[in-house]
Amino acid sequence: MDNAVWERMQRVLPSLSLRDRGDIYTDTTEFMSISYGDVISLGNRLFAVLRDEAERRFGMEDPKYWVKRCRDLETEEQYILKLVFHERFEQNIGSITIQCFRSPEKESRILDRVKNDARFMQGITLHDVAGNPVRVLELIRGRSLDNVIEDIDADHRTYFYELFPGILEKFIGTCEAIVFLHDHGEKHGDIRRDHIWIEHRTGRYRWIDFDYAYESTENPFGLDLFGLGNILMFITGQGIHTTHELAATQKGKEILSTLNPEDFSLLFPNRLFNLRKMFPYIPEELNRVLLRFSAGTYVFYETVEEMLQDLKPCLSCLPKT
Amino acid sequence: MNFKKILVAVDASENSARAVEYTGIMIGQTPGFQIHLLYVERHPERDIFPDDASWKNACQEEEQNIRDFLAQARGMLENKGVQHEAISVDYASSGSCSTGPQRSSKGHSVANHILKVHQEGGYGTVVVGRRGVSKAEEFLFGSVTTKIIHNAKDCTVWVVE
Structure with a gap:
């Protein structure tokens, strides 16, 4: 030097x-x-x-x-x-293994596409x-969505009544951002709760990391939708609720005794998606969206827009304090 | 729609081979049938290759495999007694292998392409193979066969497993 x-x-x-x-x-x-x-x-x-x-x-x-x-x-x-x-690796989603690739070119392309769009x-x-x-x-000065939710010091009812409406509204904004990508022929590719960053200064939710690429399939946006479903479950439940966790308490055991395999994730058989059975004040309309990602579903969302058509009206169904 | 006009959509898989064989057994030497073997090209996604050259190689290799399969499929039908003139073969190319990759990660729907050929060609019978995907796989990746079953109109769909 x-x-x-x-x-x-x-x-x-x-x-x-x-x-x-x-x-x-x-x-x-x-x-x-x-x-x-x-x-x-x-x-x-x-x-x-x-x-x-x-x-x-x-x-x-x-x-x-x-x-x-x-x-x-x-x-x-x-x-x-x-x-x-140019990394190639296998990603396991439940019992399914997917070949995954890191594509700098894809990320560059998306960066150009979302220039000056603060959702990214x-x-x-x-x-x-x-x-x-x-x-x-x-740099985005802030914290990832999962860390923020996990650090909320409130019981679920308080969280759901007081904080969740604002979080859901912001989450809907992130879904609209993904619709923008899909409308331009791009997948995010790695939708996870720690890939949404919440900016300290503005409170804005912003997507990060666009370099994952996969083989093309008949449903090019299936993986992105699956990721959004997981995040919706996470923010609705104020975390993930598993059979393991439920079995650890008496109240959890009582809930567990009412659950069927259909109440759990389509891909992770121990993750509860039918959250209304655990938190009965979750509106049925919102729970119905979650159930589209459960093992019991017979109808899948094919696009994020379809999911948003069901999800947006849920904002007005949320319980008021 | 003419039910004796049969569209067999293939992808070089074992399930496709079974669909072709089944069609051959069903039709055999019966006169009046026309069989159209269709492959709709879906290139490997460009983003999963480090450069254009390696992507193009993979595309060319895949195209050769498919063309070999289509030749074998024609042979399979002829062995079952179907007249050479009653068979047509179509490799529906996207053209991008020679012009360069699409700069997006969306891809295109093979099922929609097959349905378009079905409508435009007036095929009364559509034959597809199915390997039997799980609900989770169908959610994540979609299914050409399921889309055809749901969306094909004015025709009979034969699903060969």
Whole structure:
């Protein structure tokens, strides 16, 4: 690294010591070698690498070596740089295994499509000298939906009466954002409750991570719909309710004795979707939407719009405090 | 609709082969029937390949497999006694393999394409194979056969499992 860049690094990151002085990478193909103290150079922009990003799921920290937290040496703004990683892996959804692929090109395309649409994370694509499309993502200062819901300190009735109407309204907004993608021929591909971020400043719900791709099928939006159904179940129930959890308490055992296999998820036989049996004040209209994702359903939603036609009227059916 | 005009929709699977064989057994040497073997192209999604070249290779390989299958299917029908002239074969190409991939991840509906051919061709019988998917698989991936059963009008649908 030349002295001019190193001096800028030291100015922006005063805690850097001489032994942290790394290299300047114009080619990001070998992303495992790029770490703290290095600089990624894309066109006329220089990004100081701070760390690898990690994803926390099911209590485990999962490092993402191809995703770097960086600081722009000019503006000093922080960004997330997603480097190219053409990963192929299997994703298990209940008993079904799906071949999954990471597509930087798909994510770049969607970033272009949703430019200035605050319902989605924002970013641009810059190419390194090897032609790798590096996605330069703006940070969303906030927390993921699942963390926010899990930290709500209220019993379910209080949550449902006081907080849920606002959450449902925002969730409907996120579904409309997915309709926007589908209308433009794109899938989100990885719809999960931790892929909705709630921005601290605005309270806005924003989708992140668009790089998952799958083989094409007759129902191209089935996986996205399935993900939305899971999130709806999660926000309605203030968490996931499983047979295991119910069996742990006397009240839960009583509820369990009233349940049939049809009351549970179409794909996860231990996740309760017929939440009205647990929380009788959940309106039937809303519960009916949930049951479309249960093992007992004979009719599936084919589009998110169909689901929204049933879900939007539920807002006016919610109990009032 | 002419019930003696038979549209056999295939995808090179074992179920499709069974559907072709069944059609051959049912029709055999009986005169007056026309059998149209139809394959609707669905390319592998471009997004799951790192570059255009590897995607194009996969497309070409798949196209060759399908064309081989269609030739075998014609042979299968002729072996059952169906006249060569009574059989037509259609590889319905999307054309994108030569022009380049669609830049979206939506894909297109094979079932809708088959239904369009069925309507335009005045086929009175539609034959499809089915491998028997679970409810969960049908939710996630959809099913060409189920869509045809639900949406085909003015015809008989033979579903061969």
